[in-house]
Amino acid sequence: MIAVDWGTSSLRLYRLADDGQVRERRRSDQGVLACDGRFGDVLAREIAGWDDGDVLLCGMVGGRGGWHEMPYLPCPAGNHALALGMQRFQPPGFDGRALWLVPGLRDSDSDRVPDVMRGEETQLAALLDVLTAGTHLVCLPGTHSKWVTVRDGQVRRIATAMTGELYALLRQHSILGRLMPAGDVRFDGYAFDAGLKRSEDAGGLLHHLFGVRTTGLFQQFAEPALPSYLSGLLIGHELRASGLFSHAPRPAQVHLIGNDRLLASYAHALTTLGVGVQRHPEDLAARGLHALWARRMSAATT
Amino acid sequence: MIAVDWGTSSLRLYRLADDGQVRERRRSDQGVLACDGRFGDVLAREIAGWDDGDVLLCGMVGGRGGWHEMPYLPCPAGNHALALGMQRFQPPGFDGRALWLVPGLRDSDSDRVPDVMRGEETQLAALLDVLTAGTHLVCLPGTHSKWVTVRDGQVRRIATAMTGELYALLRQHSILGRLMPAGDVRFDGYAFDAGLKRSEDAGGLLHHLFGVRTTGLFQQFAEPALPSYLSGLLIGHELRASGLFSHAPRPAQVHLIGNDRLLASYAHALTTLGVGVQRHPEDLAARGLHALWARRMSAATT
Numbered sequence: 001m002i003a004v005d006w007g008t009s010s011l012r013l014y015r016l017a018d019d020g021q022v023r024e025r026r027r028s029d030q031g032v033l034a035c036d037g038r039f040g041d042v043l044a045r046e047i048a049g050w051d052d053g054d055v056l057l058c059g060m061v062g063g064r065g066g067w068h069e070m071p072y073l074p075c076p077a078g079n080h081a082l083a084l085g086m087q088r089f090q091p092p093g094f095d096g097r098a099l100w101l102v103p104g105l106r107d108s109d110s111d112r113v114p115d116v117m118r119g120e121e122t123q124l125a126a127l128l129d130v131l132t133a134g135t136h137l138v139c140l141p142g143t144h145s146k147w148v149t150v151r152d153g154q155v156r157r158i159a160t161a162m163t164g165e166l167y168a169l170l171r172q173h174s175i176l177g178r179l180m181p182a183g184d185v186r187f188d189g190y191a192f193d194a195g196l197k198r199s200e201d202a203g204g205l206l207h208h209l210f211g212v213r214t215t216g217l218f219q220q221f222a223e224p225a226l227p228s229y230l231s232g233l234l235i236g237h238e239l240r241a242s243g244l245f246s247h248a249p250r251p252a253q254v255h256l257i258g259n260d261r262l263l264a265s266y267a268h269a270l271t272t273l274g275v276g277v278q279r280h281p282e283d284l285a286a287r288g289l290h291a292l293w294a295r296r297m298s299a300a301t302t
Numbered sequence: 303m304i305a306v307d308w309g310t311s312s313l314r315l316y317r318l319a320d321d322g323q324v325r326e327r328r329r330s331d332q333g334v335l336a337c338d339g340r341f342g343d344v345l346a347r348e349i350a351g352w353d354d355g356d357v358l359l360c361g362m363v364g365g366r367g368g369w370h371e372m373p374y375l376p377c378p379a380g381n382h383a384l385a386l387g388m389q390r391f392q393p394p395g396f397d398g399r400a401l402w403l404v405p406g407l408r409d410s411d412s413d414r415v416p417d418v419m420r421g422e423e424t425q426l427a428a429l430l431d432v433l434t435a436g437t438h439l440v441c442l443p444g445t446h447s448k449w450v451t452v453r454d455g456q457v458r459r460i461a462t463a464m465t466g467e468l469y470a471l472l473r474q475h476s477i478l479g480r481l482m483p484a485g486d487v488r489f490d491g492y493a494f495d496a497g498l499k500r501s502e503d504a505g506g507l508l509h510h511l512f513g514v515r516t517t518g519l520f521q522q523f524a525e526p527a528l529p530s531y532l533s534g535l536l537i538g539h540e541l542r543a544s545g546l547f548s549h550a551p552r553p554a555q556v557h558l559i560g561n562d563r564l565l566a567s568y569a570h571a572l573t574t575l576g577v578g579v580q581r582h583p584e585d586l587a588a589r590g591l592h593a594l595w596a597r598r599m600s601a602a603t604t
Contacts, residue, residue, distance in 0.1 A: 114516045
């Protein structure tokens with residue numbers, strides 16, 4: 001089968017053996033926003049040479065503005081509901097193949113405002129079957145960081161923080177960004193820790209952000225260190241507001257899913273705050289799609 | 303005398319009688335960022351026809367990247383220190399006139415990170431002489447909202463919140479902005495109040511921001527109402543983190559200085575939260591410059 005993780009800004013494709021092992025992988029920058037509605041053309045080109053019949057897709061490709069809008073399933077939901085919620089669709093040009101889309105998840109109960117995920121549920125699907133019974137806290141850092149509470153194999157609570165998007169906005173468009181060197185800079189652990197520490201002070205995020213400016217103005221950090229300070233500050237605010245430290249009992253560890261660079265920052269912040277972490281690789285989506293496919297196929301034959 | 307309030311994005315000029323009455327006013331969009339370093343040319347053009355000898359300037363024109371960098375005076379500081387801290391400077395082309403710049407203020411004691419103002423100290427100067435003894439809380443909403451504690455005529459504490467800048471960034475560049483109509487929209491009081499109310503929930507600002515998206519996604523508010531919801535949410539976070547509600551005793555009222563539109567939102571938010579307000583007009587800077595000039599002149603002659 002072919003597993004496709006098609007997000008807003010990237011497209012990842014995996015050719016899987018029947019047992020779920022990755023045989024080949026491809027990657028493209030033709031995310032949902034970049035491919036300008038030509039989803040069929042892009043997919044056909046990217047899977048050229050792979051003759052597998054089943055193509056499973058997850059991510060924003062199934063969202064509003066994507067190829068085919070899928071509903072959000074209500075929480076609590078686990079792999080059974082996700083597998084049954086998958087929908088087959090048959091766009092022109094894919095005769096002889098079966099395309100499937102995974103639904104997103106919606107949590108309307110934990111908070112006064114609903115929260116959602118689309119794409120991350122498939123990474124979680126790879127974990128849900130192997131986590132022990134009981135409660136687990138999972139964090140998927142990113143443009144929109146997802147904090148997920150899993151209990152007994154079911155996603156119970158979703159809370160999203162716009163941390164990554166705000167970091168990028170402030171770097172690119174704000175008065176704070178003007179103090180910083182353009183482009184990538186080396187991670188500065190000392191400045192990151194200072195930002196993390198700052199997040200515990202009174203005054204709130206809107207005030208602490210202005211402090212990034214005065215910190216630069218009075219040269220408490222050199223300009224190349226300011227992005228790390230800002231990152232520590234934002235991640236600190238995310239962690240402290242996540243409910244992690246008000247859980248009783250406090251979870252002994254947080255499961256982290258994402259790319260190595262981002263996970264390094266979050267793992268460092270969490271361990272600094274006394275919380276253990278367990279890291280999982282970003283391409284969990286391939287395993288999740290396989291798990292859902294296998295469950296769907298076995299449900300169909302029983 | 304001529305009073306000039308020269309900020310980042312606007313330039314306001316007042317011709318004052320000896321008793322401080324405004325005789326004429328002019329306004330230009332040649333803010334510090336717009337005038338490309340040609341400060342002398344811009345000023346000469348804007349004051350053409352006004353033959354007064356004294357020209358007092360405040361605002362970012364005296365900041366880094368402005369015409370002539372002035373130091374920040376340390377808090378506590380009142381009108382006496384501000385008047386004595388004014389510096390005369392004599393750029394070419396202004397023979398026969400005396401140009402003066404007002405210093406900014408720096409608060410390095412109230413918080414672990416220093417805070418500053420430049421321009422707002424002059425608006426405050428108009429208030430400092432008339433406020434009664436005791437403690438007063440002043441808020442100057444804007445791109446960077448200033449929260450100022452005044453005690454016995456001295457500025458004691460400065461705390462800045464990047465509320466206005468963040469609102470503009472999110473409207474123009476974020477995924478939230480994409481859900482909203484471009485340009486100005488009518489203020490929606492119901493949505494503003496919902497955002498204000500939301501700010502008291504657990505979860506933190508980074509999480510509440512994502513809720514603006516789901517609120518739009520599930521059509522809890524129509525798209526033209528979302529900017530008001532976002533505004534209420536951000537102002538709510540600013541107010542709750544300002545320390546206003548942890549002051550003991552809580553101040554009976556907050557002095558608000560700024561433009562009518564912004565003040566209407568802040569006044570509404572504060573009164574909703576049970577705090578009285580007293581409004582002061584934006585052009586307080588003209589009165590403040592006159593007060594500092596009068597004090598400086600009388601200090602010179604005694």
